[in-house]
Structures are given as C-alpha cells and as structure tokens.
Amino acid sequence: MGAQDTVDRADGRAADAEGVRERETRREQTHLDAVYRRLEEKIHEAEFLMDDAAKRGQVGTPGALAERDAQVFRAGIHLNRLNSEFEDFLFGRIDLLDGKTGERGPDGAYTSVEPADDAVRPDGGADIAETLHIGRLGVLDADYAPLVIDWRAPAAAPFYRATPVTPGRVVRRRVIRSKGRRVLGVEDDLLRPEIRATLDGEELPAVGDGALMAALGRARGHAMRDIVASIQAEQDEVIRAPAASVTEVEGGPGTGKTAVALHRAAYLLYRDRRRYAGGILVVSPTPLLVSYTEGVLPSLGEEGQVAIRALGSLVDGVEASAYDDQPVARVKGSARMVGVLRRAARGALELGEVPQRLRVVAFGSRVELGADELRAVRRQVLGGTAPVNLMRPRARRLLLDALWEKSGAARRHAHDPELAAEVRQGFDEDLDEETDFTDFLDAWWPELTPRRVLAALADEKRLARWARRMLRGGEVRLLARSLRRLGVDGTGPLSVHDVALLDELRQLLGPPAARPRRQEDDPLDQLTGLEEVTTAADRSGPRRRRPDVEEERRDYAHVIVDEAQDLTPLQWRMVGRRGRHATWTVVGDPAQSSWTDTDEAAAARAEALGGRPRRRFELTVNYRNPAEIAELADRVLALAMPGSTPPEAVRRTGLVPRFVAAVGADGADGADGADGEGNGEDLLGRTVRAEAERLLAEVDGTVGVVVAMGRRTQARQWLAGLGDRAVALGSLEAKGLEYDATVVVSPAEIAEGLSPREFTEGGPGAGGAGLRVLYVALTRATQRLTLVSGPRDLPDADGVPDLLRD
Numbered sequence: 178m179g180a181q182d183t184v185d186r187a188d189g190r191a192a193d194a195e196g197v198r199e200r201e202t203r204r205e206q207t208h209l210d211a212v213y214r215r216l217e218e219k220i221h222e223a224e225f226l227m228d229d230a231a232k233r234g235q236v237g238t239p240g241a242l243a244e245r246d247a248q249v250f251r252a253g254i255h256l257n258r259l260n261s262e263f264e265d266f267l268f269g270r271i272d273l274l275d276g277k278t279g280e281r282g283p284d285g286a287y288t289s290v291e292p293a294d295d296a297v298r299p300d301g302g303a304d305i306a307e308t309l310h311i312g313r314l315g316v317l318d319a320d321y322a323p324l325v326i327d328w329r330a331p332a333a334a335p336f337y338r339a340t341p342v343t344p345g346r347v348v349r350r351r352v353i354r355s356k357g358r359r360v361l362g363v364e365d366d367l368l369r370p371e372i373r374a375t376l377d378g379e380e381l382p383a384v385g386d387g388a389l390m391a392a393l394g395r396a397r398g399h400a401m402r403d404i405v406a407s408i409q410a411e412q413d414e415v416i417r418a419p420a421a422s423v424t425e426v427e428g429g430p431g432t433g434k435t436a437v438a439l440h441r442a443a444y445l446l447y448r449d450r451r452r453y454a455g456g457i458l459v460v461s462p463t464p465l466l467v468s469y470t471e472g473v474l475p476s477l478g479e480e481g482q483v484a485i486r487a488l489g490s491l492v493d494g495v496e497a498s499a500y501d502d503q504p505v506a507r508v509k510g511s512a513r514m515v516g517v518l519r520r521a522a523r524g525a526l527e528l529g530e531v532p533q534r535l536r537v538v539a540f541g542s543r544v545e546l547g548a549d550e551l552r553a554v555r556r557q558v559l560g561g562t563a564p565v566n567l568m569r570p571r572a573r574r575l576l577l578d579a580l581w582e583k584s585g586a587a588r589r590h591a592h593d594p595e596l597a598a599e600v601r602q603g604f605d606e607d608l609d610e611e612t613d614f615t616d617f618l619d620a621w622w623p624e625l626t627p628r629r630v631l632a633a634l635a636d637e638k639r640l641a642r643w644a645r646r647m648l649r650g651g652e653v654r655l656l657a658r659s660l661r662r663l664g665v666d667g668t669g670p671l672s673v674h675d676v677a678l679l680d681e682l683r684q685l686l687g688p689p690a691a692r693p694r695r696q697e698d699d700p701l702d703q704l705t706g707l708e709e710v711t712t713a714a715d716r717s718g719p720r721r722r723r724p725d726v727e728e729e730r731r732d733y734a735h736v737i738v739d740e741a742q743d744l745t746p747l748q749w750r751m752v753g754r755r756g757r758h759a760t761w762t763v764v765g766d767p768a769q770s771s772w773t774d775t776d777e778a779a780a781a782r783a784e785a786l787g788g789r790p791r792r793r794f795e796l797t798v799n800y801r802n803p804a805e806i807a808e809l810a811d812r813v814l815a816l817a818m819p820g821s822t823p824p825e826a827v828r829r830t831g832l833v834p835r836f837v838a839a840v841g842a843d844g845a846d847g848a849d850g851a852d853g854e855g856n857g858e859d860l861l862g863r864t865v866r867a868e869a870e871r872l873l874a875e876v877d878g879t880v881g882v883v884v885a886m887g888r889r890t891q892a893r894q895w896l897a898g899l900g901d902r903a904v905a906l907g908s909l910e911a912k913g914l915e916y917d918a919t920v921v922v923s924p925a926e927i928a929e930g931l932s933p934r935e936f937t938e939g940g941p942g943a944g945g946a947g948l949r950v951l952y953v954a955l956t957r958a959t960q961r962l963t964l965v966s967g968p969r970d971l972p973d974a975d976g977v978p979d980l981l982r983d
C-alpha cells in the first residue's frame with residue numbers, strides 16, 4: 178500500500194467521522210427543538226394560570242402554582258434567563274441497557290444500576306433499552322414522559338457515576354454542548370466498548386474524545402463555571418451524600434471541592450426544598466472567591482435560597498475585606514481571645530465616667546449609696562453568666578433593693594409583708610420616674626455595643642489588664658495597635674479577623690436591654706446562671722435601637738464551609754453560631770492551610786460541629802493543573818507536609834513552568850530601594866510585567882500575578898494598563914481562585930511573608946504555614962505557570978529558586 182493510499186484512507190475516515198458527528202448533532206437538535214416547544218407551551222400555560230388567578234383575585238403566587246406542576250413550571254420560569262445567560266440547558270444523555278427489575282439505584286430509587294442478565298447476547302450484541310436526556314431542570318412531555326431529567330434526580334445519577342470499570346447499564350454517555358436553542362456539538366464516552374450495541378437497529382456510534390478534557394481545556398474567565406455536564410463519579414458521591422449530620426470533604430488543589438460544594442447546595446434544594454429554602458449558608462474565605470463563585474448556583478437554576486458570604490461579611494451590616502498582618506491575625510483568631518473578650522465585655526461597663534455615688538429622693542427623704550455599696554451591688558449582678566446588656570434589669574432591681582434597704586422602709590414594715598410589698602411597689606415606681614435614678618442607671622450600667630467594646634481594646638494598658646495571663650506582652654501590643662484603626666467610638670474600618678471578635682462580643686453583650694417596665698419580673702431573680710435570658714416582655718417591649726446594632730443573625734438549615742482549613746478558632750465559633758441546628762458540608766485541604774496553630778483550630782471546629790455523626794469523603798483527582806505544574810507544586814507540598822499524597826493531575830499539556838530570575842548584576846532586585854532610582858529599582862516590576870504580557874499573548878483567558886501580601890499595591894501598579902484579563906493579588910487572596918496562567922513572584926517572599934520566624938528558624942522541611950501558602954499560589958494555573966525569582970530566592974543559573982530545586 179502506497180503512502181498516498183494511507184493518506185486517502187485516513188482522510189476518508191475523518192470525513193466519515195465528520196459525517197457521523199453532524200448526523201448525531203442533528204439528532205440532538207431535533208430533541209432540543211422538542212424540549213423548547215414543550216417549554217414554550219408550559220410558559221404560556223403558566224402565564225395563563227397566573228393571569229387567571231390574578232383576575233379572580235386568588236392567590237396566584239409562583240409558589241402556589243409551582244406546586245401544581247412543580248418541575249415543568251420551574252423550568253418555564255427559568256427558561257428565559259437560562260436562554261439569555263447560560264449555555265447548555267440540555268447537556269447530557271445516557272443510553273442504557275435493560276436493567277434488572279426491582280433493583281435500586283444509588284439514591285434508593287427503583288432505577289436499576291445493573292443490567293439484566295440477558296441484556297448482552299452471547300455474541301456480544303445488545304439493544305439500547307432506554308435513552309435519557311439530562312438537563313439543568315426536568316421537563317415532561319404532554320404525557321408526563323420525561324423529555325429532560327433534572328440532573329439531581331436519582332435517574333440521572335448513572336450519568337455521573339458510570340465509569341468504564343463500573344459501567345452498570347450505561348453503554349454511552351454523551352455530553353451535548355448547546356447555546357440557547359442551537360446544539361453546537363456532542364462528545365461521547367463509550368463505557369462498554371466491548372459490546373456491539375444497537376439503537377433502533379442502527380449501530381451506536383461514539384463521537385469525540387470525551388467531554389471532561391474538552392471542559393478542562395477551555396479558557397477561564399473571571400467567573401467559575403458549573404461542572405454539571407462533567408461531574409465525576411467520586412464528586413457525585415459527595416454531591417448526593419445524604420444531608421444528615423456532617424459531610425466532610427478533603428482533597429488537594431483543583432479536585433473540585435468548591436464546585437462540588439456548590440452543586441451539593443443545588444442538590445439539597447432539589448431533594449428537600451421545603452427544608453432548605455432560604456436556609457443554606459455558604460461560607461467562603463474571601464470576597465474575591467464569593468464573586469468568583471456566585472454565578473454557579475443561578476446557572477443551576479437556584480437563586481435566592483443560598484447565601485454565599487465571605488468570612489468578613491458574616492455579621493449582618495458588616496463588610497470587611499482588609500487583612501491583618503499574620504502575627505496580628507494569629508492573636509485575633511486564637512481561642513485565647515474568648516477569655517479576653519469575656520473580661521472586656523464586663524470591664525467595659527467601667528469605660529466612661531462611672532458615678533461613685535447614687536443619691537435619690539424616695540418617699541420624701543434622701544437615700545444614698547456610696548462607692549463600696551455600689552461595688553458590692555455590681556459584684557452581685559455580675560455573679561450570673563447572662564449577656565452583659567441583659568443583666569441591666571437585674572442591676573436595676575438590685576439597686577432598688579439596696580436603696581429600699583437603706584431607706585429603712587424594709588425594717589419599718591417588717592411585721593406586715595403584704596403592706597411591705599405594696600409600699601415597695603410604690604417605691605420602685607417612684608424611682609423609675611426619678612431622673613436621678615434613671616440617669617444614674619444609664620451611666621452605671623451603660624448599654625454596650627460590640628464595636629465600642631472592641632475599640633476599648635485599643636488602649637494598651639486596659640487591654641493588658643483584661644488579657645492578663647492570656648496574652649503575652651508582645652501580643653497585647655500588636656493587638657492594641659491594630660485596633661486603634663477603629664477610633665474611640667469603634668466606627669473605623671474593620672479587618673476580616675475583627676469580624677469574628679465582633680460576633681463573639683455580640684454574644685457576650687446580647688442585644689440592648691428593654692427599658693424598665695412597671696411590674697416587670699426580673700427573670701434573673703429565678704434564673705441567675707442561665708446563658709441567655711430574655712422574657713417575652715423583653716422581646717416584645719419597645720427597644721431603644723442604636724444605629725450600629727445589627728439585625729439578628731439567622732439560624733441556617735445547612736451550612737457549607739469552603740476552604741475550611743483556614744478558619745481560625747474564633748471564626749469557627751462565629752460560623753458555628755449560625756448552624757446550631759444545621760446539617761453541614763465542610764470542604765478543605767489541610768495542605769493549603771495558612772493557619773499556624775492547627776490543633777487549636779481543630780478543637781474549635783469539633784466544637785462548632787458538635788457531636789453530630791460525620792461522613793468523610795476524599796477527592797483525589799486534580800482537574801485544574803496540568804501535570805507539569807502539579808509536579809512542581811508537589812515539591813513544595815513535600816516540604817510543607819512531608820509524607821502527604823498530592824492529588825493526581827488528570828492531563829498533561831507538554832508546557833513546563835518557566836523560570837525567570839529578576840536579579841541585577843549587583844544581586845539586587847531593587848524593589849526595596851536598594852539603589853535608589855537606579856537600574857535595580859524596578860527590575861522586578863519590569864520583569865513581572867513583561868512575563869504577564871507574554872502570558873496574555875499565549876492564553877485566551879485570564880492571567881493572575883500572585884505576590885506576597887505586602888506587595889499587592891506595588892503589583893497592581895506593575896500591571897497598570899494591561900487590561901482586565903490580568904489581575905494582581907496577594908497570596909492569601911489567591912485562595913480558591915484560578916487563572917489560565919499565573920506569574921508567581923518570589924516564592925521565598927510568599928513563604929516568608931506569612932511567617933518569617935517559622936520559615937527561617939525551622940527552614941524548609943520543618944513544614945509551616947508559609948510553605949502551604951506558597952503551595953496555594955503554585956496551584957492556581959490551568960495552563961501556564963511562570964516563576965519570577967528575586968535575590969531572596971537564590972535562583973540558580975536556570976532561574977530556578979532554591980525552594981523549588983529538586
């Protein structure tokens with residue numbers, strides 16, 4: 178056979194394959210047309226029903242209608258948005274063998290997973306018994322037969338679970354790519370290539386190289402895409418895990434933890450909407466990650482029921498995105514702060530001008546309590562554990578007791594308790610109207626707000642008193658200095674770690690107490706020692722609201738924590754308060770933790786999750802990084818956490834990371850002004866900019882430049898004018914994000930920037946949060962990685978920094 182024949186045959190095969198692809202695409206187009214026709218019918222029907230209900234003055238809420246025909250109605254109302262904003266309304270198809278009757282599928286429904294014994298004939302032939310189309314929402318035809326099955330329905334599970342090793346009934350899995358109403362193409366995986374399957378008498382063809390690789394190769398934008406068309410089996414198990422108790426998921430970078438957590442939220446809503454509607458909280462580490470991920474749920478047809486909040490925005494009315502330096506963050510996040518804040522919450526009662534004497538006129542005579550007596554009353558009030566603001570009624574009550582005693586009236590009426598009670602009531606009522614008394618109470622037991630108390634910690638002497646035996650001198654100094662930003666009244670800007678302190682204080686202070694009411698029973702008379710005491714009167718009585726008292730927090734039905742390895746003990750307490758009665762999904766990767774005291778955080782996490790039973794999952798495949806990048810990052814992982822197993826990268830691109838040294842002839846990078854305005858000054862900046870430009874030309878999507886936290890502003894200037902495809906970010910901000918290409922600037926600085934002491938004393942190999950942060954930085958790229966080293970990196974002749982050499 179001549180060379181020309183070989184070429185002709187190959188061309189012929191390619192032309193055949195093209196023909197099959199076109200034919201298969203046309204077939205799916207026919208199905209999609211039918212789906213849209215049906216959806217249009219349902220939209221008209223829904224509009225008519227809404228209209229009709231409105232005309233007849235009935236309650237025609239979408240909710241009420243949805244119950245009539247929930248699945249199709251929902252599809253209808255989402256359709257227009259799906260059309261305009263999202264691709265792939267219908268994205269999947271499975272062709273199945275006949276199943277064993279009566280066998281249950283992965284979710285316990287009667288969807289047989291295993292084929293019937295005679296599904297494959299002895300000669301290897303088999304007929305496709307069932308074809309299912311899978312989409313973002315379910316659509317039924319006029320006879321209630323499914324045109325599209327919701328991806329979350331049990332019947333759709335084999336689309337995700339089938340693998341060539343355990344194919345079950347699935348012969349062919351097809352991913353359909355469409356835009357609006359147009360089918361663009363199909364990608365098939367044959368899960369049982371050993372059999373000759375036919376559909377309606379025709380042989381079942383397979384088109385393309387599989388959908389996963391196609392999805393992974395696409396350029397990235399500034400928003401995360403859903404993975405609904407290519408969820409992998411181990412991910413699907415997490416998404417569909419029963420909601421009960423706590424689901425814990427660990428996996429290395431790029432294993433899909435964030436994606437899986439968001440798809441799980443959509444799944445839980447589908448399974449039990451009544452329970453979860455309005456009640457799923459997703460906690461994300463940074464506002465950047467919130468905005469990166471917030472389109473995923475709407476693309477899955479879920480909006481409004483899930484709150485995605487950054488750790489700095491978890492308290493209503495507060496929006497913090499500033500970072501503290503790591504040593505400060507470490508103090509603020511430590512569990513030791515709970516004790517300090519407890520003292521501060523009580524100590525703050527003495528912040529203003531505390532009156533040392535109470536003088537009133539009662540029943541026509543002067544009664545007075547002196548400093549010692551007042552101190553004794555205060556001690557007595559503080560004997561309980563109720564929130565400080567809620568102790569105010571008790572303070573009032575005990576002051577009245579002391580005044581009553583002092584007035585001698587108690588003795589005068591000792592023989593007649595009934596009369597004594599009556600007189601006492603008059604005594605209290607008189608004093609409640611006496612401004613000398615009410616003004617005194619306001620000054621002596623002021624209403625405290627969390628911000629005010631937090632700001633009070635900025636006074637170093639005062640803080641040292643409150644923190645005695647809990648914080649070291651250096652820590653007190655750092656903390657006090659950092660809180661000065663808040664100003665005296667506490668209205669200054671908050672850092673992310675301040676928010677957890679604020680939330681802790683909200684708990685310790687409680688809401689401002691109700692104003693005293695006549696004949697009010699002091700609940701603490703009976704209940705001293707209870708954690709939280711309010712009466713119906715307190716709750717319904719008029720409150721003097723302060724503008725800086727935030728709305729009550731909510732109690733969620735399910736809490737999803739992303740990047741859980743980074744929560745500080747105080748943040749765990751803050752999140753735990755929002756899920757006291759919740760079920761939980763907690764995803765994270767210890768190898769990416771930037772927190773130093775991991776034992777302390779583990780204890781706080783255990784407390785937040787309580788004694789609920791746990792179900793653990795591990796994700797093992799890295800879908801983000803090509804193997805060439807993952808292998809480099811694994812060197813740092815080996816230093817940061819010796820012995821840990823990295824996830825396995827799913828693809829190889831042939832593009833190895835590029836190393837560039839920005840070291841001048843004098844060995845300086847000049848970024849710290851080593852030689853003034855001269856050559857070395859902006860060598861690093863110029864190099865980084867040039868590398869970013871180079872990557873922008875090489876990839877279609879985004880380029881992220883990751884620098885040590887202290888260099889963020891500088892890095893933004895380096896990139897000025899390069900357009901919005903290039904982004905500069907600090908190492909801690911890179912959490913959870915990804916870019917087509919990244920420039921990682923000075924690995925040594927990123928590792929040191931976090932914790933110089935840990936890095937230089939322990940040295941590489943001693944582990945440490947700094948190296949884990951570097952590991953995060955190195956695992957953000959989906960295609961290309963460039964490393965720019967400065968002098969601190971001690972690059973070798975090839976520009977490879979010391980930390981990344983073999």
Ligand SMILES: Nc1ncnc2c1ncn2[C@@H]1O[C@H](COP(=O)(O)OP(=O)(O)OP(=O)(O)O)[C@@H](O)[C@H]1O
Pocket residue numbers: 389392393402403404407408409412428429430431432433434435436437766769800801912913914915956
């Ligand atoms: N089954 C899948 N099909 C297609 N893409 C996937 C799949 N699973 C994950 N990905 C993609 O891999 C990338 C990494 O996913 P994700 O950000 O959820 O990982 P992660 O485990 O949270 O990573 P990190 O720990 O680094 O934050 C994303 O682009 C995601 O869309």
